[in-house]
Amino acid sequence: MDFRLGDKSDALRGDVREFLDGFMTPEREEALYRSGTSYDPEYTEAVVERGWLAAGWSEEEGGSGLSPLEMVTLHEELTRAEAPTYGPGVTMNIARVVARVGTPEQRADIVPKAMNGEIIMALGFTEPESGSDVAAARCRAVRDGEEWVISGQKMFTTNAHIADYVFLLTRTNTEVPKHKGLTVFLVPVKQAGVEIQAVYTLSGERTNIVFFNDVRVSDTARIGDVDKGWTVMTVALADEHSAAFGSRIGRMLDEAEAWARQPSPETGERPIDAPDVRTRLARCAAAVEISLLMQRRNASLLQHGETPDIEGPMTKLFSSEALVRHAEDVVELMGPDGLRSYLDPTAPGGGRVEHYLRFSPGTTTYAGTSEIQRTIIAQRGLGLPR
Template sequence: MNFDVDDAVTEFRAEVRAFLAQELSPELDEQVYRSGVSHDAAFVRRLAERGWVGPGWERGDDHHKLDPYEVHVLVEELTKAEAPIYAISTTEMVANVIRGVGSEALKAEILPRFLRGEVTIALGMTEPEVGSDVAGVRTRARRDGDRWIVDGQKMFTTNGHVTDYIFLLTRTRPDGPKHAGLTLFLVRLDQPGIEVQAVYTLSGERTNIVFLSEVVVEDRWRIGDVDAGWPALMIALQDEHSAPFSPHLARLIDAVEEWGRDTGRIDEPDVRERFGRWATTLEVARLLELRTTWMSANGQVPVAEGPMSKLFSTESLVHAAEDLTELVGPDALRSRLDPTALVAGRIEHALRFSLGTAIYAGTSEIQRNIIAQHGCGLPRK
């Protein structure tokens, strides 16, 4: 067993940090915070110029493919810095599905543009009445010759107001088992019949509700076979369940350490006791994330290990944010919009931000169900 990363990965981490120091300007950071939109086309272009969009993909350009540990470090550093990568991350999830089950024409249309950072895709799974039980979606696609007519609503379509496409989960067979009548499409968001309305969330993140009314979608935009959307969707959900959340905990711990040093309270026993606790938790969260990377690198699918990692790191973040806010006291609650806020309001933001992490990408209850079934071998419920 070896817990070391090699020198090349350590050097690569320094390269990513140097990139962020140059490209993630205070103005861009402020724009992301104030707008609640984790996407910036110019920043994504900079990433693409380095070959860091789809970094682990085999590619036909001048960039070399990063190994899984370099990709791990890249995502960790970008996430910790709160770089605007959410839209390009959801785009990569969908690009993976297209690469797996899309037609050759769709691959040719989307994948090279994805690697150049020229295309963005929002996730359109959740609906106002359907979240965890995603196979229950009601958005309907009816066949009409070589095109489809789509009607319905999607909820929490994050970045849907700035992306080019929505990855749309639809019901194509209203009768029969619900998992067997689903079909996926890639749908342009700037076409007649689509209306995108803002939804603002507790953390300040902007997401959307998308209304679809008699939207015409040519059959060439279908992803995979008709009524075969469920297994294809699993490719995307598996990626989502393995997303790293420990960098958010690391950022919070750094902020509280900065507060401790600035105020001279870093040597107090209570402060040190809590740091010991959360540093240990952070280490476990990182190791669980590294394990999912190791499994993927070795051709294994982290069916239960991804959810274990997501569950542990997001619930730890929620508890750490509460505990460290209590430690710092009421001053921790002043927001970044107050120029004199402690550590630029990062503790207060972590407290609000943490709650959503235990909901999106599968709630904690759903992660526990997956672990019980696939990790412990309990019967499906």
């Protein structure tokens, strides 16, 4: 078994690092953090230019045709540098669904714009009363001639405030079991009746509550068949369950190690010379290795034409929980230095560890909570009863 990613991936890693070293300046990182939004038009333009936005799409589809192993390399580097990937990344995931199940007109309209970074799309699944049980959505869409009238509320619609469209899960039939009465629409955000309220999270990230007050959309905005939204959601959710956090744990470890190598101004002793410090760093290093190997195994399965149905949720579960565990451990290890605020120029590593402590809990919630990942693994992977 060969765990290397190959020469092409290694070369790509070098290119991506070189770009990010120049692009992700401390000023840009601070501006992004203060905005609370993982989106920067200059970044999107730069990655479009380099062929890294639609990187995994085939050349026939207009992408760069990178292999899954190259894609995992790209992902590792971009997330490690905290590049503003979320806005364009979610947009591309939605474009992928449109490309698979949209009409020829929708494909011709939406997909090229997404690939060129001209539009941003947000996911509108979660509601105040339904998150994990996403099929329990209540936001109503009622047909009126060639239009639909949408009324209801979505919760945690990240990027809605900068988006052109929300990929919206609605209820179109209340007379059938919940999975059978759903329809998906691509709703233009900038129109009367769409009201967006900011929600700020522990990590400093902005997400949103979105109200739809009798919003009218044409039937041409419907993605997939009426009442067949669950089929569309199956395609959309597959990407979500493959989120992974290995390189973020790696970056945190690097910051902790750099701190541990610095001699104390008072005693001249280096924390890393203490066995307990080394034990904790070694435990974190093992978590980095396991997370990255799990991510790479998923890529390897894809490379061989298989789908990581179980391995994806396992990776999301392990790497998000490891990030939480080790963020807490590293902060405990560094003591007051670990609690110095992110972006404080006098804090070790610019306070990045403190940010990971606040960023990590959300990772076990969005893109499917840990409990939901365990359920998928138990039912699909181990064949346990529902």
